[in-house]
Amino acid sequence: MEKRIIAAQKEFKLKNFFFQWEWMLVLILIIINIINASLSPYYLNLKSLIDATMTFLDKAFIVLPMAFVIILGDIDISVASTVALSSVVMAVSYNNLGLPMELAMIICLAVGTICGLINGLLITKFKELSAVIVTLSTMIIYRGIAYIILEDQASGKFPQWFSFLGWGYVGGIPFILIVFVVFAVIFGILLHKTTFGRRVYAMGNNITASRFSGVQVDKIKTVIFTLTGFMSGVTALFLTSRMGSTRPNVATGYELDVIAMVVLGGVSTAGGKGRIIGTILSIFVIGLLRYGLGLKNVPAQVLLIIIGLLLVFAVMISNIKINTGKAHKLHKTKA
Amino acid sequence: MSEIVLEKRLKFTGISKFRELGLLVFIILLSVLVQLRNPNFLTLENINDMIKNTAILSILTVGMMLVIVTRGIDLSIGSTLALSGMVSALTVSANTNLHPLLAILLGTLIGTVCGCILGFLISKAGILPIIATLGMMNVYRGLTFMISGGKWVSAHQMPGSFKAIATNSILGINVLIFIAILIYIIFYYFINHTRTGRQIYAVGSNPEAAKVSGINTVKVLWMVYTIMGALAGLAGVLWVSKFASAQGDTAMGYEMDVIAACVLGGVNIAGGSGKISGIILGSLLLGILNNALPLINVSPFWQEAIQGVIILVAVIVNALVKRNVDRKNLMRRKI
Numbered sequence: 001m002e003k004r005i006i007a008a009q010k011e012f013k014l015k016n017f018f019f020q021w022e023w024m025l026v027l028i029l030i031i032i033n034i035i036n037a038s039l040s041p042y043y044l045n046l047k048s049l050i051d052a053t054m055t056f057l058d059k060a061f062i063v064l065p066m067a068f069v070i071i072l073g074d075i076d077i078s079v080a081s082t083v084a085l086s087s088v089v090m091a092v093s094y095n096n097l098g099l100p101m102e103l104a105m106i107i108c109l110a111v112g113t114i115c116g117l118i119n120g121l122l123i124t125k126f127k128e129l130s131a132v133i134v135t136l137s138t139m140i141i142y143r144g145i146a147y148i149i150l151e152d153q154a155s156g157k158f159p160q161w162f163s164f165l166g167w168g169y170v171g172g173i174p175f176i177l178i179v180f181v182v183f184a185v186i187f188g189i190l191l192h193k194t195t196f197g198r199r200v201y202a203m204g205n206n207i208t209a210s211r212f213s214g215v216q217v218d219k220i221k222t223v224i225f226t227l228t229g230f231m232s233g234v235t236a237l238f239l240t241s242r243m244g245s246t247r248p249n250v251a252t253g254y255e256l257d258v259i260a261m262v263v264l265g266g267v268s269t270a271g272g273k274g275r276i277i278g279t280i281l282s283i284f285v286i287g288l289l290r291y292g293l294g295l296k297n298v299p300a301q302v303l304l305i306i307i308g309l310l311l312v313f314a315v316m317i318s319n320i321k322i323n324t325g326k327a328h329k330l331h332k333t334k335a
Numbered sequence: 336m337s338e339i340v341l342e343k344r345l346k347f348t349g350i351s352k353f354r355e356l357g358l359l360v361f362i363i364l365l366s367v368l369v370q371l372r373n374p375n376f377l378t379l380e381n382i383n384d385m386i387k388n389t390a391i392l393s394i395l396t397v398g399m400m401l402v403i404v405t406r407g408i409d410l411s412i413g414s415t416l417a418l419s420g421m422v423s424a425l426t427v428s429a430n431t432n433l434h435p436l437l438a439i440l441l442g443t444l445i446g447t448v449c450g451c452i453l454g455f456l457i458s459k460a461g462i463l464p465i466i467a468t469l470g471m472m473n474v475y476r477g478l479t480f481m482i483s484g485g486k487w488v489s490a491h492q493m494p495g496s497f498k499a500i501a502t503n504s505i506l507g508i509n510v511l512i513f514i515a516i517l518i519y520i521i522f523y524y525f526i527n528h529t530r531t532g533r534q535i536y537a538v539g540s541n542p543e544a545a546k547v548s549g550i551n552t553v554k555v556l557w558m559v560y561t562i563m564g565a566l567a568g569l570a571g572v573l574w575v576s577k578f579a580s581a582q583g584d585t586a587m588g589y590e591m592d593v594i595a596a597c598v599l600g601g602v603n604i605a606g607g608s609g610k611i612s613g614i615i616l617g618s619l620l621l622g623i624l625n626n627a628l629p630l631i632n633v634s635p636f637w638q639e640a641i642q643g644v645i646i647l648v649a650v651i652v653n654a655l656v657k658r659n660v661d662r663k664n665l666m667r668r669k670i
Contacts, residue, residue: 075465122647128654132408132465133594133604137647140591144640151636256469269463301480301583308473315467316460 021266021318025281032285036292043295054166054174056287058238059254061180063261064187065228067279070262071191071204072224073271074131078119080254081142082232083239086111087246088146090236091155101159108240109233115142116229120222139255146248156245166242176238183231188276196220204272253304260311261286269315286310354601354656358616362623369627376630383509387501389622390511391570391577395593396600396614397522398563403597404539405559406606407464410590411453412567414475417585419445419571421479424488424497424581431494435576438497442572443565449475450564451557458556472590480583490579501577511573518566523611535559540607595646596621603657604650 037044062079069076090108093099099107115138122134168175191197203210203217211217235254240246265282267274290303369376395412402409419442427438449471456467490498505513526532537545538555546552575581600617602609624645628638 077465077469122651126651126654128605128657129650130604133598133650134647136408136591136594137643137650140643141640141647142643144637144643147636147639148634151634253473256473259466259469263466269466299480301477301485303477304473305477305481308470308477311470312456312462312467312474315462316456319461 022275022278022281025265025278025285029281029285029288032289032292036288036295039292040295043292050174050177052288052291053177053284054242055291056283057174057176057180058166058235058242059251059257060261060283060287061183061231061235061238062228062254062258063265063279063283064183064276065224065231066258066262067187067265067267067274067276068191068200068224069131069228070259070267070269071200071271071274072221073204073207073269074123074221075259075269076119076131076135076225076228077255077259078115078135078139078142079228079232079235079258080251081139081146082112082115082229083236083251083254084146084246084248085115085142086233086236087240087250088150088155088248090240091158091246092149095155095157101162105237108236109230112233112236113226113230116226116232117222119229120225123225124218124221143248150246150248152248154245154247158240158244162241163244164241166238166240179234179238183234184276184280191276200224201272256311257286257307260307260314263311263318264314266318268318355610355613355616358599358601358613358620362616362620365620365623365627369623369631372631376627381626381630385622385626387509387511387577388626389618390509390515391573392592392596392622393515393615393618394518394566394570394573395589396596396618397518397611398566399590399593399597400600400602400609400611400614401526401535401559402464402563403594403602403604404535404606404609405556406539406542407457407556407559408468408594409453409464409560409563410468411449411472411475412563412593413586413589414472414479415446415449415564415567416571416574416589417581417583417587418449418475418479419443419568420575420585421483421488421571421581421583423572424493424575425482427494427497428488428492433494433497435496435500439500439569439572443568446568446571447561447565449568450561453564454557454560457560458553476583476587479585483581483583485583487583488575488581493576493579497576498579499576501573511577514569514573519611519615526611531555531558536607591642591646592621592625595642595649598646598649598653601653603653 033044042048062083066076066079086108089111090104093107094101094104119131119135119138122138123129123131126134164175166176170178191200199210199215199220202213202215203220207217235251239251243250261282262274262279263269264285265274265279267279286307289306293303293306366377375381395416399409399412422445423438423442426441427433427435453467453471456462456471457464460467501509501511503510508516526535534545534550534555537548537550538552542552545555571586574586596618597609597614598604598617599620600609600613600615602614602617624642625638628641629635633641
């Protein structure tokens with residue numbers, strides 16, 4: 001068993017500072033920007049870059065809590081279905097039930113939260129079941145309920161001001177970017193500066209030890225899955241606002257993008273490792289990659305292949321890093 | 336002492352037998368209920384059709400059982416199936432006098448390669464099965480779209496000999512059913528009476544112990560995913576021949592049906608247990624549900640949610656049964 005120490009305060013070393021996954025991401029980001037700029041002359045100006053963020057930031061909201069989930073060593077693949085269900089319920093409660101839009105938006109967030117809460121309760125009450133199988137079945141159920149509600153219809157006709165969420169600007173900066181920054185700061189503080197965050201890392205490293213040292217593991221797990229559901233609701237708001245209407249098959253495949261972003265951001269799927277800053281960088285890596293290739297009219301299927309390969313290779317590289325690190329340590333202790 | 340062991344073994348077989356018996360009773364009850372609502376259900380034609388539909392599902396279920404027994408999961412089989420089906424359909428439409436057996440071999444080969452890549456990623460590179468298969472699912476799906484150029488291969492492009500695979504019969508049994516029975520006999524022998532087959536279970540129930548006792552766990556894992564790929568490839572050819580059309584989105588989401596069949600058949604999602612007799616009943620039950628729901632006028636939009644609920648209930652029941660067995664064992668030890 002590998003021994004890991006969770007220090008209260010890490011000592012600062014210049015060498016360690018520069019040999020971090022995050023710098024690698026910065027490098028990849030720069031390369032992608034250079035490639036994009038050389039492929040399309042319209043790519044490299046500040047206005048278009050900022051506008052580009054609007055095209056992929058909707059799913060970025062889920063990336064933040066998903067980082068928590070994966071640090072725990074779990075996974076949640078029901079997020080895309082949660083987005084679809086909250087979005088559909090919001091549209092129906094505004095259009096068909098005649099509720100005011102503000103209330104419909106709150107309902108949207110509530111539906112997302114409840115979906116997440118159900119996941120969390122199922123996973124903590126039935127410990128024999130892994131998060132994979134629970135979220136796999138709730139993924140089918142949530143999407144299925146969305147289909148029951150709307151069948152094959154689309155529902156649109158939202159009030160004019162609703163489109164502000166996805167398309168509006170505040171002082172030249174997209175509203176969605178501002179909201180994202182606020183959430184990113186909140187989640188960053190939660191993970192890195194609070195006891196809650198330290199406990200999440202501890203649980204990811206060794207959940208049994210955490211339980212015996214008095215961490216309320218079930219409670220924390222439930223809270224994190226509920227947060228994931230809530231943020232899926234937030235994504236549903238912005239996504240629906242951008243598209244102007246919703247269908248039951250909305251956001252299909254989002255779970256792949258979200259998990260790819262988290263894993264590429266240096267969060268280890270074995271649990272216990274990763275930082276918010278890495279995941280934020282990787283949101284921009286994948287987002288800008290998609291945007292740039294989209295400008296060149298690369299078909300969606302090729303994008304699918306690229307994202308899939310990126311996910312697999314990111315995990316592979318981080319695994320190799322862990323293994324060589326282990327081998328290095330072993331070598332040292334032998335010598 | 337020996338008496339206690341014997342008693343324990345009796346209790347164990349008692350409960351697992353009860354499980355299968357319960358499943359059988361449920362299947363019969365369900366059939367009778369559906370028959371009361373729609374007399375067309377238990378006609379020879381419909382039963383034949385139903386078993387033919389279930390044949391492909393049950394072929395995949397064998398492979399998925401092996402994967403789940405090793406504590407893994409494979410989400411990519413729908414895509415592998417589509418890829419191999421598409422390649423073989425394109426091949427036979429280009430060379431119309433190709434022997435159908437060669438088409439089957441080609442599809443199986445493509446599936447084997449897909450599975451082998453996955454096996455490498457999971458066993459050698461140490462990527463979590465859910466991440467690796469989620470990534471490769473999209474890669475294979477993207478490849479399917481790319482090689483077909485987004486077009487369908489429809490019935491009139493395929494030679495009659497290829498379409499006849501699904502309609503011909505051997506020894507009076509439809510080829511699809513014949514192949515499924517053959518595969519079940521082979522795998523029954525393989526997993527129960529060969530050393531490699533038993534090693535799969537050993538790896539699943541305790542990977543560390545298996546490794547210590549000299550089992551090459553990497554090889555076993557690699558093999559399991561390759562077998563899964565090969566079966567998915569075979570199923571791809573049969574699928575395309577049966578429906579006489581190959582599309583980019585063939586069998587999208589079909590992996591959920593297969594996982595559901597496994598879980599219904601009592602394969603423990605935590606690894607280490609699962610029986611051939613169980614998954615036969617599991618696939619049959621799912622096949623009946625898929626066939627019966629439209630017959631009793633359940634809206635197609637309800638089917639997805641119903642299926643999700645069935646999976647969830649099945650895994651929870653499995654967990655509760657296991658909990659009960661464990662508790663009984665503990666109580667006996669105390670005495």
